[in-house]
Amino acid sequence: MLVSMSDKELKRLSVLQEICDQRITQSQAAQLLHISERMSNKTPIKPLEE
Structure with a gap:
């Protein structure tokens, strides 16, 4: 695919x-993504638990 x-x-x-x-x-x-810090808090960009 x-x-x-x-x-x-x-x-x-x-x-x-x-x-x-x-x-x-x-x-x-x-x-780097040209978004606000507030918006980055709403975006699921946190490290994954292993």
Whole structure:
């Protein structure tokens, strides 16, 4: 199965991966994604429990 993603979706995915790897904070992610910190709190971009 092949899934195509836009550039915006690919960037979001890479930022989410950086959060999961604990390389950046949620606040830094908001800046990278050009969204407010408040909006990032509503977005499920928290690290997954293993």
